[in-house]
Amino acid sequence: DGGITQSPKYLFRKEGQNVTLSCEQNLNHDAMYWYRQDPGQGLRLIYYSQIVNDFQKGDIAEGYSVSREKKESFPLTVTSAQKNPTAFYLCASSSQSLGTGPKSSYEQYFGPGTRLTVT
Amino acid sequence: GQNIDQPTEMTATEGAIVQINCTYQTSGFNGLFWYQQHAGEAPTFLSYNVLDGLEEKGRFSSFLSRSKGYSYLLLKELQMKDSASYLCAVRDRRNAGNNRKLIWGLGTSLAVNP
Numbered sequence: 001d002g003g004i005t006q007s008p009k010y011l012f013r014k015e016g017q018n019v020t021l022s023c024e025q026n027l028n029h030d031a032m033y034w035y036r037q038d039p040g041q042g043l044r045l046i047y048y049s050q051i052v053n054d055f056q057k058g059d060i061a062e063g064y065s066v067s068r069e070k071k072e073s074f075p076l077t078v079t080s081a082q083k084n085p086t087a088f089y090l091c092a093s094s095s096q097s098l099g100t101g102p103k104s105s106y107e108q109y110f111g112p113g114t115r116l117t118v119t
Numbered sequence: 120g121q122n123i124d125q126p127t128e129m130t131a132t133e134g135a136i137v138q139i140n141c142t143y144q145t146s147g148f149n150g151l152f153w154y155q156q157h158a159g160e161a162p163t164f165l166s167y168n169v170l171d172g173l174e175e176k177g178r179f180s181s182f183l184s185r186s187k188g189y190s191y192l193l194l195k196e197l198q199m200k201d202s203a204s205y206l207c208a209v210r211d212r213r214n215a216g217n218n219r220k221l222i223w224g225l226g227t228s229l230a231v232n233p
Contacts, residue, residue: 042225043162043206058220090161105167107152108221112161 002027004111021076023091031094032074036087085118123224139192141207149212153192156204202231
């Protein structure tokens with residue numbers, strides 16, 4: 001079955017430690033995204049990548065880093081510089097293909113998420 | 120600027136119909152999405168509108184009026200499992216050439232009561 005996997009589902013870290021969240025997809029999608037979701041804040045874009053070996057900062061990239069060495073994988077590192085790292089992290093992907101015109105949606109497919117708690 | 124508004128919470132009764140509204144402001148509108156998100160889970164895609172009018176998919180329908188910057192998601196024959204958060208998201212073509220970057224609303228938490 002095609003889909004997106006994130007692991008682990010729950011992650012606990014001590015303050016000051018870097019932690020890497022994994023995201024893998026077998027949908028053959030070119031574009032991948034990382035969001036964080038906090039209560040009352042909605043989804044906020046951290047980083048996105050349109051193609052292998054390329055990525056762009058989203059709205060809240062400070063304290064995070066990513067890599068895109070393979071089409072299937074887009075890991076996110078939460079560094080010690082991130083002031084409020086405790087959150088629900090969601091990875092998503094979407095097709096890069098042109099589709100069939102204006103009605104093409106290129107909707108984003110989400111992984112199950114990783115709930116990170118830093119104490 | 121870019122802005123999306125939707126009600127924070129709604130309550131409805133099992134078997135009824137509910138309409139969740141979404142208004143948006145963007146100068147480069149290029150499509151509107153509705154997602155469903157159950158507590159603690161990932162959002163799942165429900166519908167997409169880029170042209171004015173109604174798109175129907177089973178019990179769920181979504182409407183768009185681009186001139187009014189307005190959309191709604193209509194849920195019919197409500198079931199308990201429809202209790203979830205419903206997220207409205209708009210794609211803005213001005214976003215640095217990346218046609219797939221979305222602006223997300225905060226979501227509407229729908230509670231379906233027996």
